[in-house]
Structure formats: C-alpha cells, structure tokens
Amino acid sequence: MAGVLVHEWIEKIGGSENVLEALSHIFPDADMLCLWNNAAERFPDRVVRETALARSPLRGRKAAALPFVPAVWRNQTNHDYDWALVSSHSFAHHVSFKNQPPDFAKLAYVHTPARYIWNPELDSRGDNAFARALAAPFKGLDRRRAIEATSIAVNSQYVAARVKKSWGRDSTVIHPPVEVADIAAVPDWADEVSDGERCTINALPAEFVLGASRFISYKRLDLVIRAGEVSRLPVVIAGGGPEEAALRGRAESATVPVVFVDSPSNALLRALYQRAMVYVFPAVEDFGIMPIEAMAAGTPVVCNSVGGVPESVIDDETGAHVSSWNDRELVNAVSRASALDRTAVAVYAQRFARERFDSNVHEWWAELVGPRG
Numbered sequence: 379m380a381g382v383l384v385h386e387w388i389e390k391i392g393g394s395e396n397v398l399e400a401l402s403h404i405f406p407d408a409d410m411l412c413l414w415n416n417a418a419e420r421f422p423d424r425v426v427r428e429t430a431l432a433r434s435p436l437r438g439r440k441a442a443a444l445p446f447v448p449a450v451w452r453n454q455t456n457h458d459y460d461w462a463l464v465s466s467h468s469f470a471h472h473v474s475f476k477n478q479p480p481d482f483a484k485l486a487y488v489h490t491p492a493r494y495i496w497n498p499e500l501d502s503r504g505d506n507a508f509a510r511a512l513a514a515p516f517k518g519l520d521r522r523r524a525i526e527a528t529s530i531a532v533n534s535q536y537v538a539a540r541v542k543k544s545w546g547r548d549s550t551v552i553h554p555p556v557e558v559a560d561i562a563a564v565p566d567w568a569d570e571v572s573d574g575e576r577c578t579i580n581a582l583p584a585e586f587v588l589g590a591s592r593f594i595s596y597k598r599l600d601l602v603i604r605a606g607e608v609s610r611l612p613v614v615i616a617g618g619g620p621e622e623a624a625l626r627g628r629a630e631s632a633t634v635p636v637v638f639v640d641s642p643s644n645a646l647l648r649a650l651y652q653r654a655m656v657y658v659f660p661a662v663e664d665f666g667i668m669p670i671e672a673m674a675a676g677t678p679v680v681c682n683s684v685g686g687v688p689e690s691v692i693d694d695e696t697g698a699h700v701s702s703w704n705d706r707e708l709v710n711a712v713s714r715a716s717a718l719d720r721t722a723v724a725v726y727a728q729r730f731a732r733e734r735f736d737s738n739v740h741e742w743w744a745e746l747v748g749p750r751g
C-alpha cells in the first residue's frame with residue numbers, strides 16, 4: 379500500500395523534525411509532503427514534495443503564511459496514496475488529496491493543537507486582541523478537519539487533554555523518540571568532543587546547574603540562573619537564540635558565576651548533561667525531549683509541575699517538580715534532585731527509547747491500515 383508522511387515544514391533542527399525522521403525509518407517507502415523543505419540534506423534519498431507555498435514569496439515566512447495554510451493543505455496531488463500519517467503542530471492535519479479512496483486512512487500524530495489558536499496564553503503569537511479575533515473563525519474549521527482523522531496519537535497526556543478539549547477527540551499517547559541508548563552508551567562524552575570543545579569542558583566549574591535550550595522567552599532560562607543563585611552553585615547556560623543579550627545581561631548581575639556555551643554540538647551537550655549536578659528546565663512544554671536526554675545521562679531534572687514534562691520527570695525519583703518558582707521552592711527542588719541516584723535516573727529514561735516509539739507507532743498504524751493491505 380502506498381502512503382505519505384505529511385509534516386508542517388522541514389527545518390534543520392527541531393523536535394517535530396526528529397519525530398518525522400523516526401517515522402521515515404519506520405516507513406522507508408513512504409513519500410513525504412510538507413509546506414516547504416528548508417533541510418534537503420535531512421532526507422536526500424526520499425521523495426519530498428512541497429506545496430505551492432514553497433514556490434511563493436511566503437516560503438519560510440511562517441506567520442505571514444498561516445492564514446493561507448489551511449486552504450493550501452486541501453486537495454493535494456494524490457500519487458495513488460492509500461494512507462497518510464500526518465505530523466502536525468499547526469494545520470498539517472487539514473491535508474486532503476484529490477480522488478481519495480473511500481477507505482483512505484488519515485492518521486494524525488499531534489504534537490499540539492495550534493497553540494496560537496487554542497492556547498494563546500502559551501504562545502505570544504496569539505496572545506493579543508487582534509490575533510484572538512482572527513483565531514475565532516479558525517477554531518471551527520480546525521475542529522472539523524480534526525474530525526476527519528481516522529485516528530489521532532499525541533505525544534503526552536497533557537496534549538491528549540488539550541486535543542479532547544479543543545477538538546472533542548480521544549487520542550492515543552505515544553511518547554516521542556529520544557536517543558537514550560546512544561546517550562547512555564558513552565561513559566564520558568568529553569572523549570567524543572573536538573579539541574576546542576574539550577577546552578570548554580575543562581574550564582567548567584567542578585559543580586554546576588545546567589540550563590540548555592533555545593534562547594527564547596518562554597524557555598525561562600533566567601530561572602535557571604536564579605536556581606543557581608539560591609543554591610549557591612555556578613550556572614552553565616547552553617544554546618543560542620534571540621534572547622541571548624537579555625540572558626547575558628541577567629548573568630552579569632548574578633551572584634554566582636554564569637558560563638555560556640554557544641550552540642553546543644550533540645557530543646558537547648551530552649558531556650554537559652553528564653557533568654551537571656541538575657538540569658533545570660522551567661518551560662511549559664507539550665512533552666520535553668531535552669529533560670529525558672539529561673536523564674539518559676544520569677542527571678536529575680528540576681522541571682515545571684505543569685505541562686508534559688512531569689509525565690517523564692517523576693518527582694523525587696528522577697527529578698523535582700516546581701510550581702511557583704519562588705526561592706524557597708527552587709532551593710528545595712535543586713537539593714532534592716541533586717541527591718537522587720543517578721544510575722536509577724538513567725535506567726528510568728530507557729522507557730522513552732526510540733525503539734519503543736517505533737514499536738508503538740507501527741502497532742497503531744497496523745491496527746488501522748495494515749489489515750487493508
């Protein structure tokens with residue numbers, strides 16, 4: 379049976395792109411379809427088709443293109459497809475194909491219903507009066523398209539609840555794949571880094587609190603610095619992004635040393651995980667892959683008690699949950715997390731391995747599509 383993997387847009391880096399890559403290995407013969415592909419090198423041996431937006435001035439302009447995206451996804455060219463598996467965090471689940479057979483199966487793996495429509499408090503793009511007014515007519519359309527799906531899988535119970543509230547649909551939870559086996563396989567990732575990166579590692583404090591993510595506002599990396607201050611521990615901040623200047627300004631006034639590691643390689647990031655006392659992750663995420671990566675390296679996680687992350691970070695077992703992020707809570711959470719058994723933390727992370735994702739996705743697909751072949 380011929381099938382297609384559908385994705386919003388393909389970028390060089392991204393959690394949803396990692397899911398798409400895993401799906402591509404599970405279904406090696408399936409074509410791919412996206413709005414536009416900005417990372418051709420990720421799938422050099424696959425048929426990756428783009429929509430008309432890729433040939434327009436709106437290519438890559440996500441905010442400007444959004445009003446047109448729902449219509450663009452409809453009536454795509456059908457290359458004798460019997461099924462589609464859609465990786466959706468915006469409107470990809472709206473996709474339809476010309477001359478779809480009556481028993482066409484559309485499976486949606488939903489990272490989140492579009493936050494800027496359904497949960498603008500979680501996405502600044504939708505958190506203003508103008509955007510909220512525009513969102514109203516999209517809600518009914520989005521709900522109708524979600525009803526078209528043969529089945530919906532989601533990345534966490536947190537998203538399952540939002541899918542139920544937004545679309546009125548039940549869903550199956552399939553946690554995203556994390557490369558926990560690869561991380562755990564290397565006793566000391568410092569042995570795998572470049573000479574320049576090894577100098578960076580050697581210059582780190584003996585003990586430190588780690589924050590690592592994109593430098594954007596909702597990641598709240600300023601709270602990582604505060605966690606270090608109240609715990610009287612140095613802080614390492616790894617990543618890059620538009621909030622770097624603001625974070626560096628905050629670091630200058632910090633009462634503890636703050637070291638920045640710009641855009642670390644995978645090997646260097648994993649070495650940082652291994653060396654950190656705790657990994658602090660304040661963001662409210664739909665799932666949260668980086669906390670599990672830290673756990674795979676044996677590092678306990680301090681995380682928000684809201685969102686998808688506390689489904690994988692178990693309070694007082696693999697980390698510590700924080701509700702209000704005040705100083706008393708923070709110092710307590712860092713203390714509790716840092717005292718945990720790092721071996722047990724790493725063992726727990728194994729339940730989020732890529733192999734489990736592969737098995738769960740294939741079972742889900744086979745139940746709905748496989749018997750038709």
